[in-house]
Amino acid sequence: MMVFSLIPVILSLLIATSHVGAKAATSRLSVTKRGPGCDGLGEGALSDLSSFSLSVPGGTRTYSLVFRDSGKKVGDAIIYALAVRTGSEAIPTFSLGTGALLADGTDRIDIAIGAGEMPGFASNYGEGNHIYCAVPAGTGYALVVNSDRNGFSLCTGTAIPRRFIVYRPSGDHPDVYDVATCRPIEVNIVQSPPSPP
Numbered sequence: 001m002m003v004f005s006l007i008p009v010i011l012s013l014l015i016a017t018s019h020v021g022a023k024a025a026t027s028r029l030s031v032t033k034r035g036p037g038c039d040g041l042g043e044g045a046l047s048d049l050s051s052f053s054l055s056v057p058g059g060t061r062t063y064s065l066v067f068r069d070s071g072k073k074v075g076d077a078i079i080y081a082l083a084v085r086t087g088s089e090a091i092p093t094f095s096l097g098t099g100a101l102l103a104d105g106t107d108r109i110d111i112a113i114g115a116g117e118m119p120g121f122a123s124n125y126g127e128g129n130h131i132y133c134a135v136p137a138g139t140g141y142a143l144v145v146n147s148d149r150n151g152f153s154l155c156t157g158t159a160i161p162r163r164f165i166v167y168r169p170s171g172d173h174p175d176v177y178d179v180a181t182c183r184p185i186e187v188n189i190v191q192s193p194p195s196p197p
Contacts, residue, residue, distance in 0.1 A: 037099040038133035039147045046134040046141070047099040053091050053190045054082065054143060056154060056165070064091045065187070067108070070118055071159045071176070074111060077122040082187075084154070084163040100128025101143075115168035118176070119145065134189050141189040156181035 038045040054065040068083035085091065093104040101110040101119070108121040109128040134141040135149065145151055145167055155166045155177040169182040 037131040037145060037147060038135075041133055041135050041144065041147060041149070044136040045144075046096065047130070047132075048096055049134050049141070049189070050095040051093050051104065051191075052095075053093055055188045055190050056084065056185050057188070058084075062188070064190075065165065066090070067092060067103070067121065068160065068162055068164070070120060070164075072120070074120075074122050079111065079118075079120040079122050080108060081118040081120055082165040083157075086162070096132055096134060097128070099130035099132050101132040102128060113145065113167050116166070116170035116172050118164050118166050137186060137188070140191070143187040143189055150184060152185050152187050153182040154185040155179065 038047045055062045056065065057063075064085040065082045066085045066089040067080040070079045070081035072079045092106070095102045095104055101121075103109070103121055107123045109123075110132065111120045111122050112129045112131065113119055131146050133144045133147070135144050136142075142149075143152075148168070151167050153166050153169045154163050155169055156162070157164050157177050159175060164177060165185070165187060166177055166182060169177065169179050171179045173179075
């Protein structure tokens with residue numbers, strides 16, 4: 001008889017524990033610190049997102065973005081820029097961590113950029129800059145930097161003849177890219193990498 005009288009107590013403990021666990025899980029999921037890269041971008045802007053690739057539209061095709069040596073350095077570290085994939089290069093995946101753009105599976109971390117510069121990545125370069133954001137675009141998300149929805153362009157490099165992503169291109173960097181070749185572009189976030197061409 002004692003066993004039957006303990007059943008309601010045990011059940012109430014199980015229900016209370018599962019309710020607390022569900023509430024804790026819900027609060028963990030909903031607590032997201034937005035990075036400054038999302039300032040003023042409204043509802044739906046995300047500063048945290050994992051495992052995605054980046055692409056740009058090009059006529060009737062979509063082109064994946066890959067890492068290319070930019071020809072520049074920060075200290076002793078090579079700066080890698082985002083360039084249009086032209087061959088069988090591996091398509092990197094990225095994550096946003098409170099607005100820092102991180103290259104998954106590597107030690108490459110974003111570096112701060114200003115107008116006229118390429119978004120760059122360097123190895124062992126601290127914790128990253130919290131300047132990026134994912135904003136709703138069409139049926140998915142687009143990458144934004146410095147809270148600027150229209151900041152990216154696709155430009156042809158001069159030192160390295162590839163098409164690179166540039167933030168607010170200017171004529172101040174003729175040794176890096178030809179500003180006459182630049183056209184505004186949206187950098188799309190792709191939740192699963194596209195198939196090779």
